[in-house]
Structure formats: C-alpha cells, structure tokens
Amino acid sequence: MASQSTSRIDIIRQLQGEVLALQGGVHRAARPFQGFQAAFEYAFPGQRFPTGVTHEFISQNPEAATATNGFLAGLLHHLLGNEGICLWVSSRQYIFPPALRAFGNAPDRVVFINCPRPQEVLWTIEEALKCEALSAVVGEITHLGFKESRRLQLAVEQSHVTGLLHRRLVSAPNIVACATRWVITPLPSAWQDNMPGVGFPRWRIKLLKVKNGRPGAWDMEWRDSRFQLVPNDRLVNDTFTQRKAG
Amino acid sequence: MLRRYVSIWFPYLITDRMSIRHPELKTLPFVLAAPEKGRMIIKAVNPLAAIQGIHQGMAVADARAIFPELKVLDPPPDLAPNLLRKLAEWCIRYTPLAGIDLPDGLLLDASGCTHLWGGELLYLQDIEAKLMGHGYRVRLAIADTIGAAWAIARYDKVRSIVAPGEQLTALLPLPAAALRLDADTVCRLEKLGLYRIEHFIKMQRPALRRRFGDSILVRMDQALGNRVEVFEPALPEQPYQQWLPCPEPIATAKGIEIALSALLEELTARLKAEEKGVRTAVLKCFRVDGQQQQIAIATGRPSRSVRHLFKLFEIRIAQLEPALGFELFLLEAPVVEALSVTQENFWGDNESSQEAIAQLLDRIAGKIGGHTICRYLPDEHYWPERSVKRAKDFFEMPQARWPDAWPRPLHLLPQPERIEVTVAIPDYPPILFRYQEKVHRIARADGPERIEQEWWIEKGLYRDYYYVEDEEGCRYWLFRAGHYHDHHPEWYLHGYFA
Incomplete structure (x- = not known):
C-alpha cells in the first residue's frame, strides 16, 4: 500500500508539473534557484522560485525602495551566478555600484541603463527581456499599465529571461500581469545577545500574489549570501488567504 | 668563420606575380599605377613594358604617350611583404636562414650550404632555375657580405659570384647607388662627379663623413666586411x-x-x-x-x-x-x-551571448543614446563620489578590487542632503535626526568612518560617516562635515542602506 501511495504522489506531482508547464510562464531553469530556505520555497509552484517570468515589487517610500533593491540584489546573486550578465534599467542612477558587493554581485557585471523618459524605460525593459543571453533584467519604473505588463510577460515567455520589475514609489498600485507581487519593507536588524551595532539587512517580505503558489509573509535576513528566515511569532502566514492566480 | 651570403633580386616581383596569377598578362605590356599628388604614377612595370622605355616613377600619361595601348592596373595592396615572406619560407630548402629584403629581394645565409649542391655556381643555378620555373625573373649573387651580394645582384650584369675576400675589386666599377645609399647621398655624390664606387672608396674617411654623413661609411664597411651586418631570418609559421x-x-x-x-x-x-x-x-x-x-x-x-x-x-x-x-x-x-585579450573576459565564455548582448546594447544606444548605458569600475579613491568611474567600454576590466571592507549604501544620494541632528556627546552618533520634517530616532549605529578630502583634487572638510538604523528599521548613511572644534558642524544624509 505504501509503495502504491508514494507512486500516486509521484504521478500527481508529475502531472502538476506538466499542467504548470502548459499554463505557461514557468520555465524550468537548468540550474535550480537556491537562494531561499526550504520553508520559504513552499510558497512557490513546484517548491521553486519561478524564473523566466516577471515579478512585481512595490515600494512606497525611499527606505522601502532601497530595501526592495537590496532584496533584488540578493536575488541577482543567485540568478546570475558567476557568469551571468544583468541589465538594470531605471530612470536615473539610484544604485551605488560598490554596495552590490555586499549582496555577492560583481558590480562590473551589471550594466545600468538610465533613461530619463518613462516610455524609454519601458521600451528598454521590453527589449532587454527579449534578449536570451541576459540572466536577469531589473526594471525600476513607476507607472506600468496592464497592457504594458502583458507585453513584458509575453517577451519573457519567449526568451525565459527573469524580469524583476520594481515599481518605485507608487502610491496606488494597479493590477498588472506578473507571476508574483511582492512588498518588501525594512525591519530593525538584530545581533545575537543584543550586541550593539547595525546587523545584517533584515526585511519583512510580503508575497501578496503568486501564480499557483501560496502567498504569505516572512521576516528574512541577508546573511552568508542567502536569504535566511528570522523566526517571528507575531507573523501569521495565514493572514493572506490563498487566492486564485490571475 | 667564413660567411657567404646570397642576395636574390626580383626586378619584376609584383608584375611577375600577377602574370603567374593571370597568364593572359604574360604577353601584354602592363604597368601598375597608383595616384600620387594628383597624378597616376607607375609603381611597377612588366618586362614587355620596360622594353618600350617605360619605367617606374613615370606618370601614366607620359607612358601612354610612348605606348598608347599600355594596360594600367591597380597594384594589389601589401602584396610585396607577404609574397617575399612566402618566398623566404620556400627558400628554407636552400639554407636554414632566409630573410626578406624589402622592397624586392631576399637574403640567404648560404654559409656551409653550397657544397651540398656541388659548389656555389650550381647552387645559384639551381635557385635561379627553380624560381624562373615558377615564373619569377631573378638576379642572384653570392659574396662574403650582404652589401656586396646586394650590389652585385642588382648592378653587375655579368658576374654573380664574388670569390672570398674579393668584394672590394668587385665593387669598384659599380655605381654609387650599389652601396645601398639613400637617393639624396647618391645625388650629391653624382654632383661632385663621383659616379662609381672606385671614385670615392679610397678617399679619407673624415672627408667623406664630413660631406656625406656617417651612413656612407657604415654602408662601405658593411659591403667590405669591416662591419658586421645582421639580418632577420624569416621563421616558418608553426602550425597550431x-x-x-x-x-x-x-x-x-x-x-x-x-x-x-x-x-x-x-x-x-x-x-x-x-x-x-x-x-x-x-x-x-x-x-x-x-x-x-x-x-x-x-x-x-x-x-x-x-x-x-x-x-x-x-x-x-x-x-x-x-x-x-x-x-x-x-x-x-x-x-x-x-x-584581443580583453574581448573575452567580461562577457564570459559564451560567444553567442556576447554577440546578443552587444547587439542589444547597440540597439539601446541607437534609440536612446549611448550616454544612458553605464558600467562602473572601482576607482582608487576613498571619497564616495569618486570611488567609482564609468567604464570606457564593455570590455574594460576592473584594475582594482571592489572595496568591501566598509559598508556602503545601496542608494547614494547624488548630493548629500542637510539634516538636523541631536548629538549627546561629540564624536558619537546622533540620538535622532530630522529629515524632510520627519524625526528619526536612532536605535543602532556603527561608525564613525572618517574619510578625508583628497586635498590634491579638492579642498574641503573631512567627513565622519555613521551607518545608523532608526527605530522603524530604516538604515541610513549620515556624515558630519568637519570637526567640533570651534564651530557647529553640519550633518548630512548621504544614502540609504537596504
């Protein structure tokens, strides 16, 4: 009986994978993404951070925008590996390149495109997402319509590039077509035994929407080149009820 | 050790080569001409054209006046050095040391090689016959020195072998140009009636040096064997x-x-x-x-x-x-x-991705301008604004290490912004600061990190940087400009940490 049930689980898992592939938008990368702890990965379809799709990040003040960029820099470390090249498109140079070192990235492997006009930012992000040779594209943009986001999603479905769209200082975020929607806000850091000094960057990560996954909220720290969960009793992951992917 | 050198002169090197390639040219008088100072000047002639009295350096218009049916062709670019190199490699069968002698000759170090062909005469005849068989007209000479062999090959119509030690007598009847002198010196010699080498070779050396410079003595010594002359042998290319x-x-x-x-x-x-x-x-x-x-x-x-x-x-x-x-x-x-070396490093190993990214960046530069594309490299300055520089191109690699000893904010403000602070003790981080009407109470702080102004670039106060975190968990980079000694120092916000 036991072997029968395990084989049934295997079959279901296999079918789920096939359905995911049919639904599109989830690309099986050759190299699995390993930046998260297992507990966190349960939020994603197939227990794996989806690559080859567009992710939406929302920030509403400069501090949160920086925290979001820190989280993106951490993601890039795992998306780029040693050889990948990334385009960082924004309306002006917000990032101070040496700081990317702290998130395990070689700043000279990131090419920044600073175009002052919003249409140009959008065009550049779309062109970059079509380029299969890039490992990831970060786009910092404030106004993004549903139609435009759909175009970006279609671009990545062809090229399997991971698009990280950071909607900077957006006051009332509209619905866009992305596989996930995240909000990242800074949290007070802490040292063991309450030692003085500023600790590792710590954020509250809210995954508001994830296609075929379980939304939730976590407290995380960037430590040893990984996102490490910080235990927090106050957070109840069921606050965000599972909703249908859209 | 007695050395013997062979000089091979190709009087019609380029035209012979073209006749070999295009046999129909063999029976036609033709010249190669290129524009020079607004006129077409003949660069090379073939033997049939030379018989008509056409020579190198003539204007094409003049040559056409002599011989209206003359065929004029464009000279193939950079043919002579490559052709000579190939011929020199071919000559390795006669001697291990074969070199090219621009513009139209080869040099062979034949020391100890000629007896294998049964003597110098047979050696030269074999080389000549083989090259003639290929279609090249050649003149050869062998002598103790490079200079003498060169002179005899080009200017002596009869002899081709100069017996060991006989170079002086062989050179005497030859014109002054046979010493490989520059045109200017030859012209001056001829003005003084010194047409042949015998006219001036016995003159006192200081007198010659005074009138014609040092080079004439060098060339004389080289031809006579009083001064060693080296030539660079052409090495055959090693296959990969x-x-x-x-x-x-x-x-x-x-x-x-x-x-x-x-x-x-x-x-x-x-x-x-x-x-x-x-x-x-x-x-x-x-x-x-x-x-x-x-x-x-x-x-x-x-x-x-x-x-x-x-x-x-x-x-x-x-x-x-x-x-x-x-x-x-x-x-x-x-x-x-x-x-090139730099081409491959930054872009990694993958050739196709290099191409694709280069094309993408070209498209972006074409649409919104190349100035919007920035890649940064570390610059060796501690002053934050100067610690990065824009890479000149996409192949430039960092010359220095990216510094990571001190925390740096992920967002650096383009201009530090004034803040108001409350500080408990001088040289301690502030207790709170006010920025844009909002009060931030500081919970944790690191620092100070003092960064001095580089006086040779810019004058100004040093900065004491603090990495602080407020009670809400937002992290900032603050600095105090200057010291507390006798004025109220100014505080600035310079960046946000992740």
Missing part, C-alpha cells in the same frame, strides 16, 4: 597543433574528454599569448590498430575559451569509435583569427 601521446590506450568517453580538455588548455594558452582565437579545429585520434578518426568543429566568431570549444567537441565525441583504444591525440586549429 598539440600532441598528446597516451601510455595506455584510451577507450572511454571520459578519457577522451580529459585528453581533449588537456589539449585545449595547451592550445588556448598559446592562442592567448598570440591574441588569436580558433575558427575551426580538428581532433585527430590515432587508434592502436593504426586507424585514424577525427572530429571537427567550427565557431562563428574566433574563440579561445576552453569551455566553449569543449562543448562544441563534446557533442561529437560519441561519433568516435575507440575500439581497442586511442594511443595518440592530435588537436589542430587550421583556421585562427585575431582575438
């Missing part, structure tokens, strides 16, 4: 190949992969030193039973990335049939192309 003999026959795919990567490492090391990249490569495997098998690859762009070439070979390894095993591997690169 690497051998790997195996003590035990290799029959497994893994073994072949190891052999292949070892060979690729050696080949790419050499290619790197010569700034070249592979376009095609062949792996030849010699089997124990005497059979040979091979797999070949080709690349779209020159490459010397071991990983990339290995991947191309890897998919073909299955085609090899080792049977009892291979005992020898030979990796050849028949076609190589120039590839």
Whole structure:
C-alpha cells in the first residue's frame, strides 16, 4: 500500500508539473534557484522560485525602495551566478555600484541603463527581456499599465529571461500581469545577545500574489549570501488567504 | 668563420606575380599605377613594358604617350611583404636562414650550404632555375657580405659570384647607388662627379663623413666586411597543433574528454599569448590498430575559451569509435583569427551571448543614446563620489578590487542632503535626526568612518560617516562635515542602506 501511495504522489506531482508547464510562464531553469530556505520555497509552484517570468515589487517610500533593491540584489546573486550578465534599467542612477558587493554581485557585471523618459524605460525593459543571453533584467519604473505588463510577460515567455520589475514609489498600485507581487519593507536588524551595532539587512517580505503558489509573509535576513528566515511569532502566514492566480 | 651570403633580386616581383596569377598578362605590356599628388604614377612595370622605355616613377600619361595601348592596373595592396615572406619560407630548402629584403629581394645565409649542391655556381643555378620555373625573373649573387651580394645582384650584369675576400675589386666599377645609399647621398655624390664606387672608396674617411654623413661609411664597411651586418631570418609559421601521446590506450568517453580538455588548455594558452582565437579545429585520434578518426568543429566568431570549444567537441565525441583504444591525440586549429585579450573576459565564455548582448546594447544606444548605458569600475579613491568611474567600454576590466571592507549604501544620494541632528556627546552618533520634517530616532549605529578630502583634487572638510538604523528599521548613511572644534558642524544624509 505504501509503495502504491508514494507512486500516486509521484504521478500527481508529475502531472502538476506538466499542467504548470502548459499554463505557461514557468520555465524550468537548468540550474535550480537556491537562494531561499526550504520553508520559504513552499510558497512557490513546484517548491521553486519561478524564473523566466516577471515579478512585481512595490515600494512606497525611499527606505522601502532601497530595501526592495537590496532584496533584488540578493536575488541577482543567485540568478546570475558567476557568469551571468544583468541589465538594470531605471530612470536615473539610484544604485551605488560598490554596495552590490555586499549582496555577492560583481558590480562590473551589471550594466545600468538610465533613461530619463518613462516610455524609454519601458521600451528598454521590453527589449532587454527579449534578449536570451541576459540572466536577469531589473526594471525600476513607476507607472506600468496592464497592457504594458502583458507585453513584458509575453517577451519573457519567449526568451525565459527573469524580469524583476520594481515599481518605485507608487502610491496606488494597479493590477498588472506578473507571476508574483511582492512588498518588501525594512525591519530593525538584530545581533545575537543584543550586541550593539547595525546587523545584517533584515526585511519583512510580503508575497501578496503568486501564480499557483501560496502567498504569505516572512521576516528574512541577508546573511552568508542567502536569504535566511528570522523566526517571528507575531507573523501569521495565514493572514493572506490563498487566492486564485490571475 | 667564413660567411657567404646570397642576395636574390626580383626586378619584376609584383608584375611577375600577377602574370603567374593571370597568364593572359604574360604577353601584354602592363604597368601598375597608383595616384600620387594628383597624378597616376607607375609603381611597377612588366618586362614587355620596360622594353618600350617605360619605367617606374613615370606618370601614366607620359607612358601612354610612348605606348598608347599600355594596360594600367591597380597594384594589389601589401602584396610585396607577404609574397617575399612566402618566398623566404620556400627558400628554407636552400639554407636554414632566409630573410626578406624589402622592397624586392631576399637574403640567404648560404654559409656551409653550397657544397651540398656541388659548389656555389650550381647552387645559384639551381635557385635561379627553380624560381624562373615558377615564373619569377631573378638576379642572384653570392659574396662574403650582404652589401656586396646586394650590389652585385642588382648592378653587375655579368658576374654573380664574388670569390672570398674579393668584394672590394668587385665593387669598384659599380655605381654609387650599389652601396645601398639613400637617393639624396647618391645625388650629391653624382654632383661632385663621383659616379662609381672606385671614385670615392679610397678617399679619407673624415672627408667623406664630413660631406656625406656617417651612413656612407657604415654602408662601405658593411659591403667590405669591416662591419658586421645582421639580418632577420624569416621563421616558418608553426602550425597550431598539440600532441598528446597516451601510455595506455584510451577507450572511454571520459578519457577522451580529459585528453581533449588537456589539449585545449595547451592550445588556448598559446592562442592567448598570440591574441588569436580558433575558427575551426580538428581532433585527430590515432587508434592502436593504426586507424585514424577525427572530429571537427567550427565557431562563428574566433574563440579561445576552453569551455566553449569543449562543448562544441563534446557533442561529437560519441561519433568516435575507440575500439581497442586511442594511443595518440592530435588537436589542430587550421583556421585562427585575431582575438584581443580583453574581448573575452567580461562577457564570459559564451560567444553567442556576447554577440546578443552587444547587439542589444547597440540597439539601446541607437534609440536612446549611448550616454544612458553605464558600467562602473572601482576607482582608487576613498571619497564616495569618486570611488567609482564609468567604464570606457564593455570590455574594460576592473584594475582594482571592489572595496568591501566598509559598508556602503545601496542608494547614494547624488548630493548629500542637510539634516538636523541631536548629538549627546561629540564624536558619537546622533540620538535622532530630522529629515524632510520627519524625526528619526536612532536605535543602532556603527561608525564613525572618517574619510578625508583628497586635498590634491579638492579642498574641503573631512567627513565622519555613521551607518545608523532608526527605530522603524530604516538604515541610513549620515556624515558630519568637519570637526567640533570651534564651530557647529553640519550633518548630512548621504544614502540609504537596504
């Protein structure tokens, strides 16, 4: 009986994978993404951070925008590996390149495109997402319509590039077509035994929407080149009820 | 040791070459002409045109006046050096030391070689017959010195062998130009009535030096053998190949992969030193039973990335049939192309991605302007605004290490912004600061990190930087400009940490 049930689980898992592939938008990368702890990965379809799709990040003040960029820099470390090249498109140079070192990235492997006009930012992000040779594209943009986001999603479905769209200082975020929607806000850091000094960057990560996954909220720290969960009793992951992917 | 040099002169080098390539030109008088100062000047003539009285340096219009049916062709660019190099390599059969003598000759160091052909006369006759057989008209001479051989080959219509030690008597009746003097010196000599070498070779050296400079004495000494003259022999190009003999026959795919990567490492090391990249490569495997098998690859762009070439070979390894095993591997690169060192580093090993990204950036630069594309490299300054510089191009690699000893904010404000602070004790981080009407109470702080102004670039106060975190968990980079000594120091916000 036991072997029968395990084989049934295997079959279901296999079918789920096939359905995911049919639904599109989830690309099986050759190299699995390993930046998260297992507990966190349960939020994603197939227990794996989806690559080859567009992710939406929302920030509403400069501090949160920086925290979001820190989280993106951490993601890039795992998306780029040693050889990948990334385009960082924004309306002006917000990032101070040496700081990317702290998130395990070689700043000279990131090419920044600073175009002052919003249409140009959008065009550049779309062109970059079509380029299969890039490992990831970060786009910092404030106004993004549903139609435009759909175009970006279609671009990545062809090229399997991971698009990280950071909607900077957006006051009332509209619905866009992305596989996930995240909000990242800074949290007070802490040292063991309450030692003085500023600790590792710590954020509250809210995954508001994830296609075929379980939304939730976590407290995380960037430590040893990984996102490490910080235990927090106050957070109840069921606050965000599972909703249908859209 | 007695040295003997052969000078080979090709009076019609380029035109002979063209006649060999295009046999229909053999029976036509033709010249090669290029524009010079607004006129077409003849650069080379073939023998049939030379008979008509047409010579090098003449204007085409003048030549046409003499011989209206003259055929005028464009000279092939840079033909002479490459052609001479090939001929010099061909001459390796006569001597191990063969060099080119621009613009139209070769030099062979024939010391100790001629007896193999049965004497100097037979040696020269053999070279001449072979080159004539190829279609080149040549004049040869052999002498103790390069200078004498050169002079006899070009200016003595009769002799071609100068017996050892006889160079002085052989040179005496030759014109002054036979000493390889520049045109200016020859002209001055002729003005003074010194047409032939015998007219001035016995003159007192200080007198010659005073009137014609040092070079005439150098050339005389070289021709007579009083001064050593060296020439650079042309070395035959080494083919790009690497051998790997195996003590035990290799029959497994893994073994072949190891052999292949070892060979690729050696080949790419050499290619790197010569700034070249592979376009095609062949792996030849010699089997124990005497059979040979091979797999070949080709690349779209020159490459010397071991990983990339290995991947191309890897998919073909299955085609090899080792049977009892291979005992020898030979990796050849028949076609190589120039590839600069910096080109490959930044863009990694993958050639196609390099191409694709270059195309993308070209498109972006074309649409919204190249100034919007920035890549940053570390600059060796501690002052934050000066610690990065824009890379000149996409191939420039960091010359210095990226600094990571001190925390740096992920967002650096373009201009530090004034803040109001409350500080408990001087040289301590503030308790709170006010920025844009909002009060931030500081919970944690690191610092100070003092960064001095570089006085040789800019004058100003030093900065004491603090990495602080407020009660809400937002992290900032603050600094105090200057010290507390006798004024109220100003505080600034300079960046946000993640």
